[in-house]
Amino acid sequence: MESLTLSDGEQRYYSDLFVYCDTDNTKKVASNGRVLDLFRAAQLPSEVVLQITELCGATRLGHFGRSQFYIALKLIAIAQSGLPLRVESLNSVKDLPLPRFVVGKNEAEARHAALYQEADSQGIYPGAGVIPRPPGRGLQNKKVTPVVPPCMVQPDSTSPVVSPHQSPPTSPHSWRKHKRQASGGSSAADRPPAVATAPAGVWTQFREAPTGICTPALPVPGDGMWSAHSPPPPPVQETWVSFTADTPPSSAIPAMHPSSVQESTTVRTVASAATTNEIQRQSSAYDDPWRITDEQRQYYINQFKTIQPDLNGFIPGSAAKEFFTKSKLPILELSHIWELSDFDKDGALTLDEFCAAFHLVVARKNGYDLPEKLPESLMPKLIDLDDSAEVSEAAVDVGYSGSPVEVTPNKSPSMPSLNQTWPEMNQANEQWETFSERSSSSQTLTQFDSNIAPADPDTAIVHPVPIRMTPSKIHMQEMELKRTGSGKTPALSESQTFTIGMMFVPHDYSLPVHSNLLHLLTVPRSHSGTSPEALKVVGAAPPPPPPRPHPSHSRSSSLDMNRSFAAGAVAGQPQPGAIAYPPAVPPRPLFPPHGPWAPQAKGASGPLAPPPKPVRRRLKSEDELRPEDEPHGPQRSNLIAAVLATQPSIPRSIGKDKKAIQASIRRNKETNTVLARLNSELQQQLKDLLEERISLEVQLEQLRPFSHL
């Protein structure tokens, strides 16, 4: 191609861009994504871009070599200034402004390479005005300055220049005014308008940051599109891609504007692991500089998947260690990053924690100092996930995704002023907050449940169907038999009834375990065959749920009941006495016995299949229950069988519904408490039985001598 003469500024600019696009470091850039993105960011119509591509010779060559690239850039600048694209114009147009690439949104200001103001100074991406210092162009600036009053040239970089308004340039070429709109005030320096008369072209602003980062041009607001055809947009917020003079090639990756990037086409690529250069200088100047953009997050998520395919799972510490060690940061810093990002201190990283850690690693690699406290935007939005995590694995997945929603609202308000100072309190508050939320939510949950439980004593609730009942069929039948056959069995005192009941397990009374025990104790001989079985059964699983004789007041309404309820409708708690246990954690008082609970029992319960709980009955209730036994007995066993059958099929699909998870957590907790109580009750019954046995034996002994007399 014809020789191309570039001004210094252009030279630098182009070379930085080239390096940026030259990801493969081959000194020639294929028509890859970056180049295309760059061209797209130039906001020129596609046909113009095509034309440029052709003109610069890349179409011929099939790729962009350095010279082609430069030519293309120059042509872009020409196009953006509204000049017709001509090869001849390459060298003829003087004072051509540098091509502009629109990158983010309006937060342009920041972008300016300026972003890279000391990371140290703020630990974040400073949006602080980058004040480009036009090296060597000072003169020109001054010259132009008066021309455009609003433009302020700032020779010194540190003070942000706020370009107050966007006074539109009057002529197409003239003037790129930068308005930095700073949300925060730092605004970029304005570039002196490249007045047509200015001798030199427009210069870009350079930020002299130690680490060179070029920021892609900031997005031009909608109205500010420069196209070959349209007159220069008046109040355009443009930012120039700026470079730092000493931009190391490797770092010539345009930074993304943190906040703005999200929507705009950015030249930046989130990039590969290789690009530690990813400069996240997205200091959205005034927004949170540590925010992770969508592309970055996507990238992190992909990386997470390579270690742990389940997005809701954890990455164990050792795997994370290996992964981050690859970043070649010193161990001490990695250790600090870990401390910052492992929010729940569990030695493993969730997806959010991993993203935060990765973000910090990238920032560190790009020269930013690590903050003392985790920035708000990086905090994982999890609350009581550890709770749910422990409780149910199935729920975990959902829980993670669910909780952020819940937590976030709490978090944000509580973290007001975090931008730069992250006082210890914040984290403490966070934790406190989460804790309180957790507790309060659980309370509300429990209250809710208790409210729900209609205190309807008549609700015919068959005893809670024990889930996962272990007794074998035979055993069940046996129990059923006993149930039908016998009368009461009071755990207590009545030896006679006890003897009678020896043969049969009093059904109404029973806990299945209890009945088993009775069975074992009392009817050893007759049912010896079964006793081992019962024993086995008993031993095999947590107390097999007694075929509940009746709903009548089983105090510990077993979990079954709860489960059924919970699974079905949260309502119906208290009903049955049998049901006794309302989901509320503190066990509810016994309810009067209720009728058949069968249908509900089928409702089947929640995600867990807590071990079947025997229903305990008290003496008094036995009598009541007894008559009801027969009808219920078979029903119960059927129920039990049904429940058992359905048990496994209980959908673990708690679904991604956070509420469902919480409900299941609640249920599980209730179940746990109920089970614990059952256990204690059973123990008590066991003791009683043993006493009975002893007394019976004593009696027997007493009787024996008489018999032999």
Place this chain on the structure above:
Amino acid sequence: MAVCIAVIAKENYPLYIRSVPTQNELKFHYTVHTSLDVVEEKISAAGKAMADQRELYLGLLYPTEDYKVYGYVTNSKVKFVIVVDSSNTSLRDNEIRSMFRKLHNSFTDVMCNPFYNPGDPVQSKVFEGMVSGMMVQVS
């Protein structure tokens, strides 16, 4: 408010030791070192009983005229030693216990960090921050 806080590893070398700088640090190092004997003695005495009955908080190890030394040992034989000024009479036992608890929790967090190799000196900023919070503030 402690004057000196030390974390000693199982093998009885210090993992972390920090004292109020205005004072003679060597003196504190020596004090902590000698307190290890007392710690060992207490551990072995309690160890005769079942291990799980041994309480982690060892209490006052020994007083001198200038200061008092308290000890705490974890189940993995990592020892924490706190030296407080004798003149600080307002410091109650409960406060000392809570200090040890905080130390233990922070140390656990440090241990959970996969980048920390057990046996290395503790260099965690979070840990240091927590310790600073417990030390006598030096103007």
